[in-house]
Amino acid sequence: MATPLSLADIRINYSLKELTLEAVSQDPLQQFETWMQEALEAKADEPTAMTLSTADAHGRPTARVVLLKALQKEGFVFYTNYESRKGQQLLENPFAALTFFWPALERQVRVEGKVERVAPEMSDTYFHSRPRGSQIGAWSSPQSTAITDRSILESLEKEYSARFQNLEVIPRPEHWGGYLVKPERIEFWQGRQNRLHDRLLYEVDGHAHWHIQRLAP
Template sequence: MRELDIAAMRAEYGGEPDMSESWLTDGWEPLLRRWLAEAATSGIAEPNAMVLATVDRTDDGPRPVSRTVLCKDLSSAGVIFYTHYDSAKGRQLADIPYASATFVWPALAHQVHLRGPVHAADDDVTAAYWRSRPRNSRLGAWASEQSRPIGSRAELDRLLSEAAARFEDVDDIPVPPRWGGYLLRPEMVEFWQGRRSRLHNRIRMRLDDSGATVAVERLQP
């Protein structure tokens, strides 16, 4: 196999009108919704995927940790995702309840970055989303001690089989006691639009504690 020339990898963006500050007149949520809808209709797999970054407080000092999660709700209050509270990210958020989330759609030359405090979602919000999950996804949440080491795939499959047997006669599988949603309430949102010659458009919004816009500023690429 020919060795990949990673340094030579690049894409040339452009095509749609230049993003302007006026696109954010109604706040950050409408534009994020529009770009998310465009990603969905473009056939991008899991267009609601976002890279979530948290902080791990180690003996050597704070360390960033990132992984991909799915945004499962969006409102003017922020973005919601779900996980086990005892997972790595759950423990990190309990210690330092602050995170960033980044949506990336290279095929559309769009990216959105949010940063702000994170709070546990209300129980009724978690319950409503839980009821919408496929049965096998609910069983998987019961079977997995997320982020904990496990000896083999066979052992994980066995845990899933045990969870299926446990709830075999239960139609409404309950929410696990240590599983639920988190709301990232942004205090900063940045929109990125790919442009030719790497002169990309970047517009950043700063928000106050109530979610009102404090400033809208264009950044150099």
């Protein structure tokens, strides 16, 4: 680079809110729902966007941003191509981490847990709620595979559009569906002044009970 970026002096002194053991829910999913609602009310950019981190059988990690599509009592749901790179990694190593960051609220949530596919019926329901173009896109993209040109995608899109043009309901591809991240650890982070941030960690025990502790920033 001709002119190196000056990054070391970029600082934000967080001061909007605090996070205390006395104020949070004993159930981390209820606490997450509260924070998500506040992010929605604050009109935070892409509030459901989350960094999904996975690793292959050798422990080599990769990460990408996906969208949270459902919050259940069992955990966090997202949808993707099962044959994609992340799908292959989850097949080899069915654990993942999720990271949410809402700068407008100076908040971060980190989730770690085991991953399993949702029931086919649930994937069907969500797939058919998507715009028709997105449904065709799920058929058209061999996600994560190398292609020589974008025209390949455009050709596949035309092919599947023609195939399904007389169908009112497009079937869900077997290679596309949902995953449920069942949390074992959830950390809530609230930015505070002088980098003395608030961090509360929820961990579940073998009896499905959640225990909370404060962590040093």
